[in-house]
Amino acid sequence: MRQVASIILILILFTACPKKSTNPEPNIYVSLAPQTLTLNIGQTGAMSINLEIFGESIFGVSLQLTYDSSIVSFSIADGLEPGDFFGSDIISLLEEDENIIHLALTLTQGQTEQSGSGVLGTLRFRGASQGSSPIVITPAELHFYDSAGTEVINPNLDIETGSITVQ
DSSP, X not given: OHHHXXXXXXXXXXXXXXXXXXXXXXXXXXXXXXXXXXXXXXXXXEEEEEEXXXXXXXXXXXXXXXXXXXXXXXXGGGOEEEOTTXXXXXXXXXXXXXXXXXXXXXXXXXXXXXXXXEEEEEEEEEEOSSEEEXXXXXXXXXXXXXXXXXXXXXXXXXEOOEEEEEO
């Protein structure tokens, strides 16, 4: 009787344990480089948006950056310099509204989803007045998409902010 109870207990434990997925957990790391940038008033400097993504592939990304518009300025005219993550054959949307930059990048139909690491793009800021401005990628507004247009949900997302100091 004791052997039967032990066998039943072992069977219950094995069937109750969740099965481990063979697919690795997606890991996404988004950062700004340089992490800190120092400008003089009127001077322009570049900040790149870097992306590392492993365990998942993406076809597009949309994000929002915030900054202090009394310290630095951003102009759509300076635009976005595409990085090497998606390459230059992309569709991009760049809009600026006071202290918020809206950015969306996507590959074109027929291209392959991407993973690995690289630069999404580079933005240019100009020093407006003395002080320090955090440059923040808003977590709630950072979205990744596959080639079907479905959002890639990532529980292992790490975002590193940056800052610009104007002297």
